[in-house]
Every structure is written in C-alpha cells, then in structure tokens.
Amino acid sequence: MDVRSQILHEATRLFAAQGFDGTSVQQIADAVGIRKPSLLYHFASKDALRLSVLDAIMTHFNQVLPEVLLAAARDRRFDSVMESLSSFFLEDPDRARLLVRELLDRPDDMKQRLREFVRPWIQVVADQLERAKGPGMVQKDVDTQAYAIQVLLAVVGSVALHDTLGAMLPEGAAKDDANRRAVGELIRIARTSLYTGARGPQGT
Amino acid sequence: MDVRSQILHEATRLFAAQGFDGTSVQQIADAVGIRKPSLLYHFASKDALRLSVLDAIMTHFNQVLPEVLLAAARDRRFDSVMESLSSFFLEDPDRARLLVRELLDRPDDMKQRLREFVRPWIQVVADQLERAKGPGMVQKDVDTQAYAIQVLLAVVGSVALHDTLGAMLPEGAAKDDANRRAVGELIRIARTSLYTGARGPQGT
DNA sequence: CCTACCGATCGGTAGG
DNA sequence: CCTACCGATCGGTAGG
Secondary structure, eight states: OOHHHHHHHHHHHHHHHHOSTTOOHHHHHHHHTSOHHHHHHHSSSHHHHHHHHHHHHHHHHHHHHHHHHHHHHHHOOHHHHHHHHHHHHHTOHHHHHHHHHHHHHOHHHHHHHIIIIIHHHHHHHHHHHHHTTTTTOBOTTOOHHHHHHHHHHHHHHHHHTHHHHGGGSOTTOOHHHHHHHHHHHHHHHHHHTTBSSSSOTTOO | OOHHHHHHHHHHHHHHHHOSTTOOHHHHHHHHTSOHHHHHHHSSSHHHHHHHHHHHHHHHHHHHHHHHHHHHHHHOOHHHHHHHHHHHHHTOHHHHHHHHHHHHHOHHHHHHHIIIIIHHHHHHHHHHHHHTTTTTOBOTTOOHHHHHHHHHHHHHHHHHTHHHHGGGSOTTOOHHHHHHHHHHHHHHHHHHTTBSSSSOTTOO
C-alpha cells in the first residue's frame, strides 16, 4: 500500500476515535511511521487531510448506496436493503463515527453535503414509499421523508455507538450478540412501522 | 447567577458545539468575561470542568426521567412519555449533543455511566413491555431491551442532529416544522412497531 | 522523505 | 479574581 493510502487509513481511524481536534498531525505521522513534515508533503494541511478522508467516505458511499437502493426499488426486499445499509457501516464503524462527528463539528458544511449527496436518495425512497400507499401496502400516515431520514439516522447512530450502547444490556451478553440484537430489532422496528398488516410483507 | 454557574453554562454550550478538545479554557473564560486563571480557581482543571458539566446533565436526567417513566408504567400513555423524553432534550439540545460526543470520545467511561444510570431504567421499561405481551398488547417478537435502547438512541440522536438533518428535507421547509416532523414521525415509528393492532392504543 | 526550526496557543502555576 | 509567567505541544515552513 502506498504512503498516501496509509496516511488516509490512519487518519480515518484516529479522527473517528478521537475527533479532528483531538488528533495531532504528529500522532498520524507516528502511526504511519514517517515524520510530520513528510506527512505535510502529501497533504498540504491538516484540514486538507480531513477533507480527503471525508471525500473518500462519501465517494465510497455514493458507489455502494445506489445499487442497494435500486434493489429496494425493484423488488421491495425491505430487509435486504436494511441489511446492506447496516453492513456498509458495520464493515467499518469508523465511517459512521466520522460522519456523526462531522455532523456535530461542522453542521453548516455537512448540510451542504447532505443536500447534495444524500437528499436525492432520501427523495427516491420517499417517492417509492408514497406510491406504495396507493395499493395499501404502506401505512397511510407515514411521513415518508421523515421516515427515511429517521431510519438512516438510526442505522448510522447505532453502528457508531454500538459497542458503547451494549453496556445497557445485561452483563452476560457477548459483544457480537449485542450488535446482532441491535441491528435485528432496528430492522423489525423499521419494517413493522412501515407496512400494513401485522408484520409487513416478510413477516411470518 | 453566580460565576460558577456561568462557567458551567458556557462550558456546556461550547463543549456541545465544538467538542472538549476543540474548546480552550481561554474561550470559556472569554465567554464568561473573566481571566483564564480565575476560571481555574473555580475548577481545578479543564478535565474537572468537563466532569462537572457531565455530572450536571446526568443529575438533571435522573431527576426528570423517573417521573416520566413512572407515568408510562401507570397508564401506558405511550405518546406522552415519548413527548416528555423528546422535550427534555429539545429544551436544550446541547444536552443531547454533549452526550453523543462523550459516547464517541470516552466510550469506556460512558459504558460505566450507562450501566449505572441508564441500564436500570431500560430494564424497568423492558420488563413493563414484556408483561404487556401476556394480554397481547405488545407484539410477541419485540426484543424489549433492544427496543428500549434503540428508541432512546433515536430520540437523543435526532435531537442532537435535528437542524443539520433538516437539510435533507425539501428546500421550503421551516426549521421548526422540520423538528416537529422528525419528532412526530419518530413517535409514530416507535408506537406502531410496539403495539398490536393497526396503530396501537392511541391510534385514530 | 528528512533535520531543524518558527510563532502561536495550549493547560496550568506562582504569588498576590 | 488578577498579572505574569511556565514548559509542552500545536500546525506549518525552510531548505535540502
């Protein structure tokens, strides 16, 4: 792996764990195994590095999300869409943590990014759900836009904080088990509150 | 208001907006209108100030939450419990933002706090819901513990990020309206995914 | 990619 | 609650 990618990787990891202000350029350079000025040769400034890290995540997001959502639009496999979305973040929880941190640290910047990259997809999903109200498949009183946003937030939030939130379950529970229960219940909540009928199209 | 309270207030505001590492003692002192060493006379260190801020929130939380939850246990007014919980955080969104930041910044410390202060209440709610499965009021396949945690996270998360997430709604929407829709849909999702029957005990 | 170095700011202390 | 000051670390630059 080339140095640039190593820097991006370590920066992502440290920004996610400690935040941008809580991480020094020195720490990242140490993690990569180079000197600080060498890092600043590859990225003009600490802020340029932050933007590159964020860009890598958003790009990946926009390459993966479309196919996931198109699968939803095609055959309404609600659970599989939710699993894919969860998997994308569970695969590397740092992505979720970093997004939440950016939303808190730079709300105005993130508003623009959300408008540009996420809102269109929220709208696609909302339109799809709105049409499904006609045949009575989706409950009439669902606020489809607000619903899509809440579900997305719940997925990102519960992945970002999943190991910490597991502390609220009884002692014995294994960490992996806590994750599975969290995602499982989240999917059940999202499905049950959307479709008509006892448990939606995939219920038993 | 005495100086100590002013310091706590400004620290809460700044930590919530910029994070602990992103806020200097100097900035807080400036906001209060005193010199930095004067602030450090009232709080032995920056970290002691952080602990005091967190303590004030957790204390308030533990004074308000019990009555809210007891109201729930008594007459199952689901919506009113959700409104109270939302209101507690909406009343001062800095509380929600600060909690999310602490969960990200110091997961191990927060695990202990959650175990001590929040887990008992999660358990009370889960037990209550579990009992309600008997008469068939609550859906049998609800994972009551995971459900309670997910709903709490969704409330805290959507309040912490509500003005930023509003950017995903269409242009025209007013900010207050976005908040109302977010909370309203969150309550609908939580209620519908819990109770048996089309819309739960308070549906139309 | 390195050594050597910069001014600014950090949290905190001495002493009144 | 203040003035004056501390060593350490910050992001970043010069020059090779």
